[in-house]
Amino acid sequence: MSDADSPHDPGVPDDEIPDDEFEPVDVFPESELDLRSGADDCYKCSTCDTNCPVAEVDDEFPGPKFQGPEQWRLKRKDDREIDPSIMDCSNCMRCDNACPSDVPLSQMHNEARAEYVDEQMSKLSVEYWRNRVLANYRKGAWLGSKFPRLTNALANNGPLRKLGEKLFGLTAEREFPAFATQTFREWWAERGGAQVQSEEKRVAYFHGCYANYNTPEVAKAMVRTFEQFGYEIVVPEQGCSGTPMFANGMLDDARRDAATNISSFSELIDEGYDVICSCTSCSMALRQEYPELFTFEGTADVAAHTYEALEYLRIHEDLRGALAGAEVDGDGEDLAYHAPCHARNQGLARQAVELFRDLDGVAVEDVGDSCSGISGTYGWKAEKYEKSMAIGEEMFEEMDEAEGRTGMTECPTCAMQMEHGTGYDIRHPLEILEAALVES
């Protein structure tokens, strides 16, 4: 504890602070966020820097230690601007997990990035609007999913993609993810909502944008698996979790959607529901970024009641027992599993491997602790594409060496990158769980 934290600490002997010399000062006049103790906790061991996937491939990137505590300290001077290199941070948040001293690095990065975008980035630039559109993927997806076949055809038209790169800075190297012909929410309404009622076992599903518009099969697997265990599911109104907005410094957009989500889900928590996510970046946002960045009523409550889907079943059900007696039909599928960085920070990096170790019919192989490199919208930017692929190289190589020719991960954009780099089909652990436990 620093002296500045507690100028009136009654435990301080009177003789230690001469009355005439000590003047308590407000060290955070311009900000409601108290990041001072975070900066003070950094003892410069540089472990975060050696964990940073961007610094690993880009020697010019100053690394998380600079972007966090050092930049924060420099900013105490009025004449200092945020270093533009903050936009090269991909928000993978691995530095948080690496820090032995609990410095809130990603929180500092989110703050610095938002300040840079607010005050230093031109609102007339292509970069700003490109980033804004990427960050607000949900809005485009909503429109695109109204005409999925047309959108899919247009999005992957070669000349159009080239034009997108030239005019808008979106890489032409990637194929756009296909929109489902029926969204998850449409399916949910069509089946008449929950099929199981329960007073005790109730979960509210935060499906996020991707499982709704692009991979409803993941969301359906969540629903069927949880219903198999006797859970009543609700699918409330929700916005984007905010993950792509944090990563692009669009905190106002993120705040808008967070307000919707927190109000919607905290009401359900009062009725006995826990919040379940199938995307580990969504659960990360609700659990860590919301309480770090927002002060809406119910924020802490939502954070404390949010779980990733498998994690929730591991905690509340005898999942190990259920899987020990189960098997997946087929010829012993080998799965090359990549743990998303955001899963790592929630303590989930090993759970899929641990869980499926004893399941007959599948063999799961962990392809190591490297970052996939796409980091949501990052790898979609033309100027970041090569960096994104260089980061992913280690994972591609490990996948190539793995037995299986099918990949597995919880994160939709890691899945995109895995498919893009190897050509493998990518599955979600919930789909494997459904195959093992739910009778079709």
Next chain:
Amino acid sequence: MAIEQEVLVVGGGLAGVTAAVSAARTGADVRLVSYKQPTLRNASGLIDVLGYTPDGEGPLVDPFAALDDLPEGHPYERVGADAVESGLALFDDLTDSTYEGNHTERNALIPTQGGRVKPTARYPASVAAGLASDERDALLVGFERLVGFDAPLSAARLNAAGAPFEARGATVEFPVALSADPKVTRFAHLLDRDEAGEERQEGSVRRALVERVVTHLDGEQRVGFPAVLGDDHPEEVRADLEADLGVDVFEVPMGPPSLPGLRLEDRLYDALDAEGVRIETGNPVVGYEAGADGDRVEAVAVDRSGATVPYAAEQFVLATGGLVGKGIDSDREGVEEPVFDCHVGHPPDRYDWFDDRAFGDHRFARFGVDPDRELRPRNGRGAVEFDNLRAAGAVLGNYDFAAEKSGSGVSLATGFHAGRLAGENT
């Protein structure tokens, strides 16, 4: 409670890993939980047992000969010499040919980055050719931009300390263009891949490095580099440099983040996996639930963004580290062990916690829990706090690992002992 094990180890450093493997080898079902990425990468990779006595005598030639004279309550006194040897034997088994020193009970003297020598019981194979007892002259090579290893200064200090050989230092520019302040892993990975992958550098990085070093060689039979010679393929990097230079090559251990520490971490975590230990990293253990009569721990509470999830087990091992690792915490009021609130003896007046001299006898360095001979922490009256809780590593008190050079040895000995007893009591 769905998350349930026979043995639960809290903490992922050397003591925690050793305890987990030791428990798993009794046949127990083991889970290891740690808050953050393991801190082994912050350690030098050297495995010391006892370099100096608590009175400051040393460097000791034979650490085992000094164990009998340690004061009551010292972790080695608690577990006995057998556990020290068993802990080292377990380490030897896990590290196999990547470590040396097990041919003798005597300490080796290893030159460090600052030109000092450290007495140590086991050392990475990569530092073996650098032993200070070796009488062959040595060339130390540092890299521009790699702060933390000043080769000429290091050599001068070795000579001044009376090393039985002549050391010389030279600084070369690393053969790949780098930023002003590159990460240590950057050097290691460039040497691993052996190609810079950019237009600024053609061909083999290792060979280019040799070309820069060879001009400085003046008859020395061994060359020491800062410990950044590879992360994934250190043997290959060293072998290539040795072949091309025509001399032995060794690494000089560096401060954090440390490549020898990273390599050891990788190896030990692979071993955990192979033993079937369930590993979980990312959430802190913040408390516990006791049984009805209060003498057993039923579960520990793992914090997940504000929710606490119980992890049940029959036996628990506390290996959360000391003051630096935050296994022992302090504020102006007192010193505590934050997970189980085990008793940590300390003077009431915090001005008695330290000595005014920087290298004086600091009480804080010996703060920690006070265990019985089964390593179960005891309360202030000397009674065991919980029947099924044992402690290992730096969370233990009554020893000053920094002054004694005993940190790794205590972690291995107490980790082995606590893990085995935990496993046997399931």
